[in-house]
Amino acid sequence: MTSHVENLPGVTVRVPAKINLELRVGPPRPDGYHGLATVFHAVDLVDHVTVTPAERWGVDVEGTDAHLVPEDDSNLALAAAKMLAGAHTEKAFPVHVHVCKQIPVAGGMAGGSADAAGALVACDALWGLGLGVEGLHEYAARLGSDVNFALVGGTAVGSGRGENVVPALTAGRYEWVVVQAEGGLSTPSVFREIDRLREGREVPEPRPAPELLAALRQGDVEGLAACLYNDLEEAAFSLRPELESVRDAGLMLGAVGGLVSGSGPTIVFLARDRHSACDLAAALVNSGAATRVHTAVGPVPGAQIVESTPPA
Ligand code: ATP
Numbered sequence: 001m002t003s004h005v006e007n008l009p010g011v012t013v014r015v016p017a018k019i020n021l022e023l024r025v026g027p028p029r030p031d032g033y034h035g036l037a038t039v040f041h042a043v044d045l046v047d048h049v050t051v052t053p054a055e056r057w058g059v060d061v062e063g064t065d066a067h068l069v070p071e072d073d074s075n076l077a078l079a080a081a082k083m084l085a086g087a088h089t090e091k092a093f094p095v096h097v098h099v100c101k102q103i104p105v106a107g108g109m110a111g112g113s114a115d116a117a118g119a120l121v122a123c124d125a126l127w128g129l130g131l132g133v134e135g136l137h138e139y140a141a142r143l144g145s146d147v148n149f150a151l152v153g154g155t156a157v158g159s160g161r162g163e164n165v166v167p168a169l170t171a172g173r174y175e176w177v178v179v180q181a182e183g184g185l186s187t188p189s190v191f192r193e194i195d196r197l198r199e200g201r202e203v204p205e206p207r208p209a210p211e212l213l214a215a216l217r218q219g220d221v222e223g224l225a226a227c228l229y230n231d232l233e234e235a236a237f238s239l240r241p242e243l244e245s246v247r248d249a250g251l252m253l254g255a256v257g258g259l260v261s262g263s264g265p266t267i268v269f270l271a272r273d274r275h276s277a278c279d280l281a282a283a284l285v286n287s288g289a290a291t292r293v294h295t296a297v298g299p300v301p302g303a304q305i306v307e308s309t310p311p312a
Contacts, residue, residue: 010052011126015118015150015303016042017109017296019176020262021216021224024206025231028195033145033161037206039168039213040146042153043176043298047103047111048306049077049118051126054096057082063101068184069112075099080116080143081123087139091127104292106184108236108262110146114303117150121303133302153302155216157208172219173297174270175277177255179246179284180292181265185236190263193235206231225257225270236264243267249289254280 019041026035047063059078061069073079077097085092097119103111120136120143123129133151140147145162156165215223237244243260246267250258254276255269271277277295284290 008053008126010050011122011305012048012050012307013118013122013303014046014048014306015114015121016153016300017045017103017111017114018042018146018149018262019109019268019298020230021155021228022208022212023230023232023262024208025191025194026206027203034191035160035206036145036158036162037208038158038162039155039208039216040149040158040162040165041155041174041298042149042300042302043178043296044300045103045109045178045294045296047114047118048100049115049122050098050100051081051095051119051122052098053126054094057094057096059097059099061099061101063099064103065105066101068105069099069101075115076112076143077115077119080119080139080147083143084120084123084129084139085127088127088129091129092123093127095123095126104178104180104184104266106186107180107266108185108187108260108264109178109266110150110262113144113146114150116140116143116147117303120147121151121305125305149302151302154299157213168213168216170216170219170299172221174221174224174299175272175274176296176298177250177269177271177277177281177284178261178294178296179250179267179269179290180294181240181243181246181267182292183265185239185263185265187263190232190235190239193239194232197234197238221270221272222256228257228259228270230259230262232263233260236260240265246289249287250280250284253283253287253289
């Protein structure tokens with residue numbers, strides 16, 4: 001490595017988890033994916049991804065459930081950095097990727113996709129590629145269905161397999177309680193289960209409900225709660241029946257709405273305000289319905305550079 005590169009500071013990016021406020025799943029497509037109509041919402045449960053110039057490529061992970069995340073080429077943040085480097089060989093150089101996780105792993109909150117988006121933004125800055133979010137979208141789409149949303153954050157309508165994202169107009173902030181389940185659920189197994197459960201049923205092409213977008217524009221918490229919807233919830237409950245009791249407990253304890261996040265097993269509850277969210281989180285723990293509980297607020301921005309770290 002040249003001394004010029006060695007002296008470059010590392011770059012740290014903060015990147016949020018997502019909740020699907022609405023997730024409608026179409027029939028399987030010929031390419032094996034399912035067409036989706038979804039409304040993504042970024043919340044302030046975040047991972048930090050730091051890239052630093054290094055002699056050789058590498059990755060390490062700390063924080064929530066870090067032991068469940070691979071520290072090899074299958075790590076989505078390292079894979080993202082290497083993919084971007086492969087397309088920009090004239091400017092890219094090896095980096096070490098450090099991931100600090102707060103987003104539950106395999107929880108249906110797109111933590112791996114968030115880390116991939118974080119690595120793209122950090123490497124774009126470190127290597128001076130000047131691509132920006134617009135230029136990074138094509139790499140994001142190749143890395144996974146949720147990576148594009150992690151780049152933009154906020155609240156957005158997703159289509160295709162989730163990679164086409166269009167920002168949605170929203171008013172106000174929404175207070176959430178996030179209940180982390182023990183163990184993950186693999187996204188492909190949840191999609192296989194929904195296909196199994198739907199055998200013999202007619203599955204329409206997915207379309208977002210206009211009422212949900214109207215509630216978001218009006219900052220209408222009750223209206224949003226009434227529209228929360230996830231086609232994968234049935235499959236997640238079928239694979240993990242105990243999740244349904246957690247959802248029911250949260251609703252009984254005062255949540256205005258609640259549903260499985262993405263492919264689960266994380267369950268998210270919408271609260272009337274900040275105070276109610278804290279009360280609900282405490283009540284879920286005190287009642288024994290949940291042990292790992294976070295409060296979160298959305299919408300928040302997508303992947304953002306938070307600091308440049310001087311070389312050691
Ligand atoms: P989605 O909601 O996008 O389906 P998820 O939130 O359910 O995803 P992830 O946390 O993204 O799940 O993890 C899915 C799998 O990806 C896990 O088996 C995990 O080990 C692996 N993985 C690879 N790299 C990462 C990473 N940087 N962070 C988290 N998981 C990763």
